[in-house]
Amino acid sequence: MTTSARSYVWDVAIVGLGPAGRALAHRCTALGLSVASVDPLPQRSWTATYAAWEDELPDWLPRDAVASRVARPVVWTRRRHTIARTYCVLNAPVLQSMLTKDSGTVFTGRAVSLSPTCVHLTDGSALKARVVVDARGTGAGADLAQQTAYGVVVEPDLAARALAGEDAVFMDWRRDNGAPTSAAPSFLYGVPLARDKYLLEETCLVGHPPIPLSVLTSRLHHRLRARGVVVPPDSQVERVRFAVEPPHQARNSCSSGLVPFGSRAGLMHPGTGFSVATSLEYADVLARHLRDGSAEGLWPWRARVVHPLRSLGLRVLLNLEPEQVPEFFEHFFDLPIRLQTAYLSDRANPRGMLSAMRKMFLASSSDIRREILTSAFRREIR
Numbered sequence: 001m002t003t004s005a006r007s008y009v010w011d012v013a014i015v016g017l018g019p020a021g022r023a024l025a026h027r028c029t030a031l032g033l034s035v036a037s038v039d040p041l042p043q044r045s046w047t048a049t050y051a052a053w054e055d056e057l058p059d060w061l062p063r064d065a066v067a068s069r070v071a072r073p074v075v076w077t078r079r080r081h082t083i084a085r086t087y088c089v090l091n092a093p094v095l096q097s098m099l100t101k102d103s104g105t106v107f108t109g110r111a112v113s114l115s116p117t118c119v120h121l122t123d124g125s126a127l128k129a130r131v132v133v134d135a136r137g138t139g140a141g142a143d144l145a146q147q148t149a150y151g152v153v154v155e156p157d158l159a160a161r162a163l164a165g166e167d168a169v170f171m172d173w174r175r176d177n178g179a180p181t182s183a184a185p186s187f188l189y190g191v192p193l194a195r196d197k198y199l200l201e202e203t204c205l206v207g208h209p210p211i212p213l214s215v216l217t218s219r220l221h222h223r224l225r226a227r228g229v230v231v232p233p234d235s236q237v238e239r240v241r242f243a244v245e246p247p248h249q250a251r252n253s254c255s256s257g258l259v260p261f262g263s264r265a266g267l268m269h270p271g272t273g274f275s276v277a278t279s280l281e282y283a284d285v286l287a288r289h290l291r292d293g294s295a296e297g298l299w300p301w302r303a304r305v306v307h308p309l310r311s312l313g314l315r316v317l318l319n320l321e322p323e324q325v326p327e328f329f330e331h332f333f334d335l336p337i338r339l340q341t342a343y344l345s346d347r348a349n350p351r352g353m354l355s356a357m358r359k360m361f362l363a364s365s366s367d368i369r370r371e372i373l374t375s376a377f378r379r380e381i382r
């Protein structure tokens with residue numbers, strides 16, 4: 001780092017250039033703030049398949065940042081459901097490149113310590129700023145609930161066979177993956193990445209511990225064989241493993257004066273592992289807050305009410321018996337779409353969230369209701 005960069009006081013220093021850090025750098029720069037960002041591998045290409053509901057994406061995102069759209073994805077629980085909500089797979093290279101343009105100054109390095117106005121890097125240098133944003137993500141967090149998945153990229157004819165001709169399957173909880181009925185269940189996720197390729201992924205939504213990737217690999221191949229699909233040995237694969245909650249030490253960063261953002265700040269939905277669309281949306285909110293100090297920032301009271309309800313939802317998922325999981329999701333996907341949306345996407349709609357939870361509770365069998373009540377009153381996970 002040059003001497004001038006060392007002595008300059010930036011408006012905002014952002015630590016971590018995943019989707020959240022990149023989006024924030026881009027939006028802060030668009031609002032005229034001076035931004036310095038740091039990441040050990042800022043040039044690393046995003047290869048993960050990021051997806052989101054179309055209505056979650058901000059208006060400023062260009063249309064070509066979406067690689068594929070499916071108007072009515074399907075879910076299989078104990079029966080078939082269609083979701084009347086468009087689902088999108090993002091074009092990660094386009095997203096990364098548009099967020100990278102006009103996003104301030106980027107430094108390659110690893111932060112060792114963060115204070116509210118200074119970031120110290122492993123090479124001994126430091127960045128000074130009016131505000132330091134911690135966007136270091138959740139990491140793998142072995143002591144936290146995690147999502148794991150193993151997927152293969154296949155051609156459309158193989159995907160059509162695996163998905164019985166559906167355009168996209170958001171969750172398929174049917175048990176043709178060879179998992180014993182007493183084992184933690186996983187589901188098949190199948191989405192078009194482009195016109196000529198599909199991702200078929202066996203997914204452990206959340207686990208503590210999660211289902212190992214080796215188990216998901218054999219379940220995926222078992223399921224696909226059962227559907228007449230043999231995956232070509234040279235197929236591209238996707239491996240997923242990340243914590244769905246921020247690490248324990250990040251939970252006090254607000255009170256320490258640091259500004260956390262992205263999955264690090266609890267913007268990841270702990271019941272789905274999704275955070276990218278929320279970070280894109282709230283990058284603007286936080287950027288305006290940092291410039292003007294006017295808005296409520298990331299945590300209006302409504303979001304503070306919803307957050308623990310989402311955590312309760314996570315505990316319920318972790319505590320359900322394996323055979324209860326498809327029934328639980330059956331009730332979820334029977335909810336009206338506005339309540340599904342409130343539960344999955346709206347982090348500041350306590351009324352919608354509570355209404356979704358109440359309806360789910362009333363529709364559930366007595367065994368599931370007992371698990372919900374137990375999870376509400378006991379914080380530990382079984």
Ligand SMILES: Cc1cc2nc3c(=O)[nH]c(=O)nc-3n(C[C@H](O)[C@H](O)[C@H](O)COP(=O)(O)OP(=O)(O)OC[C@H]3O[C@@H](n4cnc5c(N)ncnc54)[C@H](O)[C@@H]3O)c2cc1C
Nearest residue numbers: 016018019020048050051110111136137262263274275276
């Ligand atoms: C294969 C795969 C598929 C996924 N699919 C989806 C999806 O469909 N939809 C969705 O919403 N989410 C999905 N996720 C989860 C998604 O990756 C996260 O939601 C998202 O990356 C979180 O973004 P973030 O910027 O908050 O954190 P991260 O992406 O984890 O970025 C954190 C950044 O901080 C940097 N960093 C860490 N420590 C330091 C340090 N000490 N100093 C400087 N920099 C540091 C890291 O290098 C990294 O670049 C998927 C994940 C995987 C792996």
